[in-house]
Amino acid sequence: MTEATLFATxxxxxxxxxxxxxxxxxxxxxEALFCCAGCAxxxxxxxxxxxxxxxxxxxxxxxxxPAPLDIDFTxxxxxxxxxxxxxxxxxxxxxxxxxxxxxxxxxxxxxAVLRARISLSTRRLSLRWRGPPAHANGHAGLxxxxxxRLAPYEAMAAAVEDDRAxxxxxxxxxxxxxxxxxxxxxSVAVWSGEDGSMGDATRALFHWxxxxxxxxxxxxxxxxxxxSAYSALKAGRTNMDVPISIGxxxxxxxxLHEAWAGQQHxxxxxxxxxxxxxxxxxYLDRRARGRARQSVQALLAMAxxxxxVLATDGTTASRRVDTLQPxxxxxxxxxxxLGADGVVSEGASALDAALVSGESVPLDVAPGVRVFxxxxxxxxPIRVRVTAAGEHTLLSEIVRLVEAAERGRxxxxxxxxxxxxxxxxxxxxxALFTFLGWMLLGGxxxxxxxxxxxxxxxxxxxxxxxxxxPVVQVVASTRLLRSGVLLLSPTxxxxxxxxxxxxxxxxxxLTLGRLELIEGGEDxxxxxxxxxxxxxSRHPLAQALVRAAPDAVPLEGVVEHAGQGLLxxxxxxxxxxxxxxxxxxxxxxxxxxxxxxxHEPVRFAFADRLRPDAARAISALGHDNLSVELLSGDxxxxxxxxxxxxxxxxxxxxxxxxxxxxxxxxxxxxxKRVLMIGDGLNDAPALAAAxxxxxxxxxxxxTQNAADAVFQGDRLLPAVETLRVARRADRLVRQNLALAxxxxxxxxxxxxxxxVTPLIAAVAMSSSSLLVIGxxxxxxxxxxxxxxxxxxxx
Amino acid sequence: xxSLMILIPVALLLGLIALAAFLWAxxxxxxxxxxxxxxRILFDDDD
Numbered sequence: 154m155t156e157a158t159l160f161a162t163x164x165x166x167x168x169x170x171x172x173x174x175x176x177x178x179x180x181x182x183x184e185a186l187f188c189c190a191g192c193a194x195x196x197x198x199x200x201x202x203x204x205x206x207x208x209x210x211x212x213x214x215x216x217x218x219p220a221p222l223d224i225d226f227t228x229x230x231x232x233x234x235x236x237x238x239x240x241x242x243x244x245x246x247x248x249x250x251x252x253x254x255x256x257x258x259x260x261x262x263x264x265a266v267l268r269a270r271i272s273l274s275t276r277r278l279s280l281r282w283r284g285p286p287a288h289a290n291g292h293a294g295l296x297x298x299x300x301x302r303l304a305p306y307e308a309m310a311a312a313v314e315d316d317r318a319x320x321x322x323x324x325x326x327x328x329x330x331x332x333x334x335x336x337x338x339x340s341v342a343v344w345s346g347e348d349g350s351m352g353d354a355t356r357a358l359f360h361w362x363x364x365x366x367x368x369x370x371x372x373x374x375x376x377x378x379x380x381s382a383y384s385a386l387k388a389g390r391t392n393m394d395v396p397i398s399i400g401x402x403x404x405x406x407x408x409l410h411e412a413w414a415g416q417q418h419x420x421x422x423x424x425x426x427x428x429x430x431x432x433x434x435x436y437l438d439r440r441a442r443g444r445a446r447q448s449v450q451a452l453l454a455m456a457x458x459x460x461x462v463l464a465t466d467g468t469t470a471s472r473r474v475d476t477l478q479p480x481x482x483x484x485x486x487x488x489x490x491l492g493a494d495g496v497v498s499e500g501a502s503a504l505d506a507a508l509v510s511g512e513s514v515p516l517d518v519a520p521g522v523r524v525f526x527x528x529x530x531x532x533x534p535i536r537v538r539v540t541a542a543g544e545h546t547l548l549s550e551i552v553r554l555v556e557a558a559e560r561g562r563x564x565x566x567x568x569x570x571x572x573x574x575x576x577x578x579x580x581x582x583x584a585l586f587t588f589l590g591w592m593l594l595g596g597x598x599x600x601x602x603x604x605x606x607x608x609x610x611x612x613x614x615x616x617x618x619x620x621x622x623p624v625v626q627v628v629a630s631t632r633l634l635r636s637g638v639l640l641l642s643p644t645x646x647x648x649x650x651x652x653x654x655x656x657x658x659x660x661x662x663l664t665l666g667r668l669e670l671i672e673g674g675e676d677x678x679x680x681x682x683x684x685x686x687x688x689x690s691r692h693p694l695a696q697a698l699v700r701a702a703p704d705a706v707p708l709e710g711v712v713e714h715a716g717q718g719l720l721x722x723x724x725x726x727x728x729x730x731x732x733x734x735x736x737x738x739x740x741x742x743x744x745x746x747x748x749x750x751x752h753e754p755v756r757f758a759f760a761d762r763l764r765p766d767a768a769r770a771i772s773a774l775g776h777d778n779l780s781v782e783l784l785s786g787d788x789x790x791x792x793x794x795x796x797x798x799x800x801x802x803x804x805x806x807x808x809x810x811x812x813x814x815x816x817x818x819x820x821x822x823x824x825k826r827v828l829m830i831g832d833g834l835n836d837a838p839a840l841a842a843a844x845x846x847x848x849x850x851x852x853x854x855x856t857q858n859a860a861d862a863v864f865q866g867d868r869l870l871p872a873v874e875t876l877r878v879a880r881r882a883d884r885l886v887r888q889n890l891a892l893a894x895x896x897x898x899x900x901x902x903x904x905x906x907x908x909v910t911p912l913i914a915a916v917a918m919s920s921s922s923l924l925v926i927g928x929x930x931x932x933x934x935x936x937x938x939x940x941x942x943x944x945x946x947x
Numbered sequence: 948x949x950s951l952m953i954l955i956p957v958a959l960l961l962g963l964i965a966l967a968a969f970l971w972a973x974x975x976x977x978x979x980x981x982x983x984x985x986x987r988i989l990f991d992d993d994d
Contacts, residue, residue: 272983273986275979327970
């Protein structure tokens, strides 16, 4: 019901004359372009300032708002209690608290709704109502009618799991922080009383108090490190957590012994502060990545759909895509994405195969033609008999290729782990030799020797070393997040930094994947007529025509011949065959012909528009001394033109998915480290096979899963910025590691000769950590692109 | 020395109360929607 109202409004708006500024309906029949003087002057100001692209943006923003209910939510609602049901939804397009208030209040107007609560941070709507789960679509329809898109929250299950782990980390952090502050308070008192002003009894009391606070806290808050160290040791490896765990445990044990013996120094404060600092690094790291992963999952959840299955008795039912069976007949409406591979059984239409094959020109289909999951129906409704679903689709085939390629890449080891592998044994051996040296050669009793060895462990315990990498990663990923780039893989930055060759896909990556009129617009009269006819069709070429002439008056009485063209009286708009034109030019462009009695037929040619900054991005890559190559599944003519326009000399057309992956393997064999930027399903194996990969947020699900990073929006420059940030981050990581090692090198000799007191350890630990953090912050927000782009212009 | 016997437990107790309050807030979902909570206070329930 709500959908019908919504479409009626949209159609009416297209048919009626509307204000050129605000889009409001115009009253009267005058020649006025604006609804009021205010809009007219606003339009004039915008025009005079050269900001006319505002209207295109406005249109884009409005285009994001269509809200047909394309998912059947009944299958996602769960019954709770006797006559209640509940549903969790992800709300897209939610920007402000007022939207939250609106949705919640609107849902609450229905007395059957028991709970409607939205979290603005996670965009999650929890809904509970009295009645059967079948009412789900009614409630959800109300929200979509407001212009918000909905997706089942279930697809986010992994994120919820991740959330729990993050929260656990936060618990540990809170406990460690409390304990560290209080133990440090006691320690400062002990240090200031070292000259003898503090009595032995008081000091003993303070040591025992410290122990009472620090020991349980270390046991609780240190779990993440102990667990990780244990699993590493069990697998026969060693990582950064092994020296941390040993150092912390040994410090606690030896301090207990010291307190027992009434000695002057204990290391409880070092142990708990170390745990606290390390937890901060780990928490920041996890949160930055968790946020990126969550955004991507939200994007993907939005893509999940259900399919309409036609039963033998002619009734239709909505089913989840993952429950389709071979033999099912699907009714695929205009604009719907196919959920399974199949054969067209009835109807003719054009399908957008860009995500599957990279082909930018729509594929014409008729009964008997094979179609694949992921294609979008652009024309009339068709019926498709499913031949393969779920595991057997072309899509899953590609996913398997991706997995195979990823296994090859998992050999990459992060720099932090490489350092840890070399560093941990050195630390342990140094501590051991210190212990043995003092006991055997120095003649100290075993417990004195052990205290000195523990000091060595604490000083070398890689606090700064463990912070060095995550802090830089957090600063870098936060910065990229602001530019609309989401980092998905923990080692992504490091791999981006090493890239020396870039391979791009064309459709949807170098271009926007949207058709635009590029030829035939000179004849204004013909264009107006054609656009007036085209306003009656949802075909992408027709819509592109309407975009090219937005002020054309829609014609009435236009008949659409699905897959062929439009007919208004004896005027024809459509394919060359439909218009009886023989000279079909094959220059790789999509075309529409307009045939009128008494006129020469007019040809309208369309091409996929390049991203607005594509040429700039390519030249920026050149500045960075990266070689660029274009690999596309599209036809040679289209690829050659796009390559020439952005200035890429190396290109290949009609490359299959396996061909792309093979080319990347070739490049890898030549010793190149390749960055692959692509969006199609046909790119997914190549993305996974590449040294590093980025895909736009409009890419197919499997593709985004294979990529190391995802960028949002129409611009390509964020991808270039990612590379630059990665290089800077890599430099900072190396500096940080060097700083941390330098500090260790200078402090270790002091520790070995037994001169390091807990006070020195605490000061050294804090100062080196601050140094590393401060260095990482230098990555800041200074733009890395603007300077050399202006140089290009001048 | 006597003052320490009172002050240290008091200091620890205060710290523990703060820790408990934080953990309670975390478990209670007070940090689940910081963006939404900031906006919610601006709207009255009764209109």
